[in-house]
Amino acid sequence: MPIHTIIEPFRIKSVEPIRWTQRAERERFLREASYNLFLLSADDVLIDLLTDSGTGAMSIYQWGAIQEGDESYAGSRSFIRFRDSVQSIFGYTNVIPTHQGRAAERILFTVMLKKGDIVPNNTHFDTTRANVEAVGAEAVDLVIAEGRQPGLLHPFKGNMDVAALEQTIARVGRERIPLVMLTITNNSGGGQPVSMENARAVSAVCRKHNIPLYFDACRFAENSYFIKLREQGYQDKTPRQIAQEMFSLGDGCTMSAKKDGMANIGGFLCTNNDVLAQQQKNLLILTEGYPTYGGLAGRDLEAIAVGLQEAVEEDYLRYRIASTAYLGNHLHQMGIPIVMPPGGHAVYLDARSFVPHILSERFPGVALAAELYLEGGIRSVEIGTLMFGAAAKMDLVRLAIPRRTYTQSHIDYVIEVVAEVWGKRDQIRGLRLTYEPPFLRHFTAKLEQV
């Protein structure tokens, strides 16, 4: 018999128990949380697929490096290791640590943007959009048309529409576009990858108009592996080489180390522009910390330095992409509507097709997420009408997979729970709001069954 099973490329050294609850208890917890899974205690969740951000397991090498953390205020050894690790993959001359990705975004945009400016991106992540808008600029999403259709198959649904980028530059003028961004993988667009060909084309347009190109690099390793699997000419390249080639097309990046940094906290900002880097460091000192720690402990810098190297290991990425596809493909084969193909870090259920009897204004995604919790103690997150209001184009339920945290039997359990809920989908009821905060309402809103 051929050996084809892709196994977890690690064994477990330290375990964290998860807690079973009874359905009657979960009914009570859900009512107490007003049907908003953000308001649950994590201890009352069996399998937590709320996010892949900062929730992964670290390796023995990361924990070992943490012991070596140098907590010197300035010029620490840990910063040197961190900087060298980042540069070995990203290649940019200036590396500025920050406490998270959004801090890197705020510093980048505060220094580069002014009111009335425009930033094109394939799809802005929500914190990226909020930080662009916070300085009075406009965030424009230019993902290809295929990237907006959940059921459609395309190898690189995260690609930017290059013609639309050219048109945007022609329409508003180069002086109003201080930078272009490319998000790899495209998180808000379903974790879909961007091809090297597309990044090269976007880079060429930027170079022609002398506009800097920055990557939102949070899932750069997963994106590199998709290129290896799907793009002609990259089969024999390593994920590291692919990442190096991709970053050479740009002028800098923002990064959340809570994703492909394989750490629980941290981020960084890179640029090849020394003048900008000086301004960025000045702002960093004002709000984050000295440029050799940027709001992080020395031990965090060590964990990221090691984690980045582990993220580009081929055995890890093969397992990572295969395990997300395993979940997505099983659900798809049962006829359960999901965003296709499965992304790198998450599988998205299409709630409008799953529970078509629930109108958008009755929050089908929130109702479905609540049912997954009731049925099997699984926590997911709605990305739809509760998050974006009436402007939401889709109602999705995201099952995000933390890195190196759950095994295949956990995922088999998730598949069974979703299948069980699919079997009784007709009985799922819609919800209405009983409390709504003025902004980012999905985090704290309260709801009740209609």
Ligand SMILES: *Cc1c(COP(=O)(O)O)cnc(C)c1O
């Ligand atoms: C998570 C994320 C961010 C923000 O990073 P934080 O560390 O959560 O602040 C920015 N862009 C993308 C694509 C992300 O996934």
